Amino acid sequence: VERLLADLGRLCRARLIGPCASVSLLGRNIRAILHRLGDALELFEEQKIYLVSQAANDLNFTFVIDEKQGERLVQQLHDLLIRAAANDPVMGPTWEQLYAPVQAGAGPVPRWWRAKRDVLLRMAREHEAAYIYDGETIERRVAELRRMQSVDRVLYSVKANPHAGILQRVFSGGIGLECVSRGELEHVISCLRGIGREQILFTPNFAPRHEYEFALQQGVWVTLDNIHPLREWSELFKDREVFVRVDTGHGRGHHDHVRTAGVRTKFGVPLFELDELARLAQASKVKIVGLHAHTGSGIFNARNWTETADILTGLRQRFPDVRVVDVGGGLGIPERPGQLALDLPALDAALAQVRQQHPGVEIWLEPGRYIVAEAGVLLAQVTQLKGKGDVRYVGVATGMNSLIRPALYGAHHEIVNLTRIDEPASVMVDIVGPICESADQLGNDRLLPPTREGDVLLIANTGAYGHAMSSNYNLRAPAPEFLI
Secondary structure: OHHHHHHHHOOOOOOOOOOEEEEEEEOOOHHHHHHHOHHHHHHHOOOOEEEEEEOOOOOEEEEEEEHHHHHHHHHHHHHHHOOOOOOOOOOOOOHHHHOOOEOOOOOEOOOHHHHOHHHHHHHHHHOOEEEEEOHHHHHHHHHHHHOOOOOOEEEEEHHHOOOHHHHHHHHHOOOEEEEOOHHHHHHHHHHOOOOOHHHEEEOOOOOOHHHHHHHHHHOOEEEEOOOHHHHHOHHHHOOOEEEEEEEOOOOOOOOHHHOOOOOOOOOOEEHHHHHHHHHHHHHOOOEEEEEEOOOOOOEOOOHHHHHHHHHHHHOOOOOOOOOEEEOOOOEOOOOOOOOEOOOHHHHHHHHHHHHHHOOOOEEEEOOOHHHHOOOEEEEEEEEEEEEEOOEEEEEEOOOOOOOOHHHHHOOOOOEEEOOOOOOOOOEEEEEEOOOOOOOOEEEEEEEEOOOOOOOEEEEOOOOOOOHHHOOOHHHOOOOOEEEO
């Protein structure tokens, strides 16, 4: 190899890369599945694929990658491409379908809704469909976040779920609120009459001028999402202290629609406009005291927030009045059986190192879904059963009018037959709602026990962006909400 490198060196710059792994997809007409590899390739957004090759006979497709990434890529490709045949009597459920999600370094995540099954079934008999939120789970999540030593302030992202009872529990636990509209501001102020205005952060996006005026009158922290307000409404912010949302240039998350950084997203001041931002702020006598960034949602790697913190703290030389760095939210929760939970202590330790390097700077965190998603379930009664060839459908009383995440994001939510939860899951079905749209599918290829009309299905992890994004489409009212 050394002699080969020397020979090649006479013709070009040659270097040896390794150790590497070669991962191949084998099968007839392999080109037909290339469009399904996008999610798998996202695994390498921060890694390198050194070589991609395809056989002329269209029987294999090969990646050459870092050896340490090989096993992860193989696992993800298996998850994407290898599925049990519908109602296969031989293979049965997958390993992931048999076992619950596990905490990082711990055992299975407890399912609060199993312990409270009788209560849920009783409520489901009174309502064809209903959102149920568990207050104890919310309080537990709040307590976990409050134990983080590296974070000076935690702000709950109200858009995840603005239910008044949830806001009260979050605020009682010592967490502030982050709002993105005047409506959310008014709602928070109305629900939490004793809240100090310094405990509210207003982070609008392309909002009209009058919303900024209202927020400034209320005395809450106001975030500028681009330079237009300073350029066109400079008198509004004169002698004010503000936050600025920065686009770090790199978004992350489980779907394109939840990635909130980069040139193809509408959020934040891009790095190349920061010089103009500093000039406008100085001309308007505006103090930029906080820098904020949010890269996306459903993230499990602590490096996301430390890298964000490093970028923001590195901008303090340009904005010397900055005393707060807000690294956003997007903390992931397990969505599929077998998926590891976010290691919150590891995130705490990583952010503690940032604080140590930048004494005097406060670190703020603003989770939403992390606090409420697992606390919520959507219950729906089975209305009809149907078969089309090998495909079996289970229809339920509500659909994308109550929960649009599967249609909008391709989001995965665990679904169980709560009525027959201890019976073996042996039938592969698609779970659909009553909305007149082909996208009205809540779950595909799910194993359930033999299900009957009147059974109650439970859709898990729906406490965030469920009812908050619901609609009256088809003039069907979304599922009502209850906090227990």
